[in-house]
Amino acid sequence: MSPNSNEEDIQQVLAPRLAQFAAVARHEHVTRAAHELGVPQSTLSRAMVRLEQDLDVTLFARKGRTVSLTPAGRTFLTTVERALAEVEKAAESVRADADPTSGKIAFGFLHTMGSETVPALIRAFRADHPHIRFQLVQNYGEAMLERLRAGDLDLCLTSPVPEAPDLVARRLDEQRLRLVVPDDHRLAVRKRVRLAEAADETFVTLEPGYGLRRITDDLCAQAGFRPRVAFEGEEAETLRGLVAAGLGVALLPPPAVARPGVVELTVTAPRAAREIGVAWLDGHPDTPPVAAFKRFLLSRRGRLLPEAAPEPATAPEPATGPAGAATD
Structure with missing residues (x-):
């Protein structure tokens, strides 16, 4: 093989001949190997000669159609058998993954x-x-x-x-989103709230790059403010824990199980959903x-999500004031 040949060239030359080489080595007979592979004996003989020429190494000692491995051939066979076994293992794996019943x-x-x-x-x-x-x-x-x-x-x-x-x-x-507040928060006696009523609150949110963070920022912008973010996390239930600890409020999807220490409010404006x-x-x-x-x-369109956990009980909502400050 030319000194200028690269690794890709070697792979292209060797890959089709590895199984042929292994068959000839196993039978130590070109005709029997050709019969197993379903190729003409002359084709297999030429392929083995070309393989040796490409490697610039003698792999077989020949006596008629009977062959035996040289020391270099035995070394090469060990690696070839290992490579062929890995190829077969990979083929079995992808076939199993594509199986209609157990993939x-x-x-x-x-x-x-x-x-x-x-x-x-x-x-x-x-x-x-x-x-x-x-x-x-x-x-x-x-x-x-x-x-x-x-x-x-x-x-x-x-x-x-x-x-x-x-x-x-x-x-x-x-999925509707809720404004989650601590259970001792000024809004905790409410069931519904306009998002603008939380404009002065400290928010806990997911990190930038999360879809829910982008939705939170967009909804706050629609409500006329930019959220003041104190904590950023990677998981919604961690944010609920931060809210329960009194460290801020959050816009979150409903939990699977209602969490103590927080109250989850329906957001009436803007429409909060993802x-x-x-x-x-x-x-x-x-x-x-x-x-x-x-x-x-x-x-499952339209019925993908399970029923949300019931909202924790809250105190009765205050009566609406003249300016409508407590309306929903």
């Missing part, structure tokens, strides 16, 4: 959907597909979309529903398990 789905979703929504979805799907396996990935929206583009995920549930030329996204449901959608890579072929789960998710 695998790489599914991404938001942290806020991990405790209730996703387990309920998978339970319902596996009622008809009991042996399908899932690789579950929790992350924030932009990170999941990057993993989708990298081929690490087949599908992801995210919010906001992305608009990108390389992705296909479908809206599945809408769209939940499913996204996948445009033009990416689906395995049968992925196609089945995609159909299942699309069939």
Whole structure:
């Protein structure tokens, strides 16, 4: 092989001949190896000669059609057999993942959907597909979309529903957001509130880059103010804990289980909600398990989310004052 040949050239030359070399080495006979491989004996003989020429190494000691490995040939065979075994292992793995009845789905979703929504979805799907396996990935929206583009995920549930030329996204449901306040907060006696009434409050939010953070900023802007952020986190229930500790207020989706120490208020203006959608890579072929789960998710439009936990009981709302300060 030329000294100027690069690694890619070596792979292109060697890869098609490795199984042929292993068969000849195993049988120590070109004709029997050719019969096993289903190729003419003359074709296999020429291939082995070219392999030795490309490597610039003698792999076989020949006596007629019978051959034996040289020391270099035995060394090469050890590595070739290991490489072929890894190729076969990889092939078995991808075949198993694509199996219609027991294959695998790489599914991404938001942290806020991990405790209730996703387990309920998978339970319902596996009622008809009991042996399908899932690789579950929790992350924030932009990170999941990057993993989708990298081929690490087949599908992801995210919010906001992305608009990108390389992705296909479908809206599945809408989730109302609540203003979460400490139970001793001035607004805690209320059930409903305009977001503008929290303009002077300190907020705890998710970090920039999270879809819910972007929605929070947009809703506050619609209400006429920019939120004063004291704490940024990565998970909604941590934010609820911060609210319960009196460290601020937050706009959050409903919890799976009502948390003590906070009161969750319906936001009447602006309309506080986030769209939940499913996204996948445009033009990416689906395995049968992925196609089945995609159909299942699309069939759940409008009923993707479980019932929200009931709001904690609150004291009666104060009467409306002349200026309407306590109205909802």
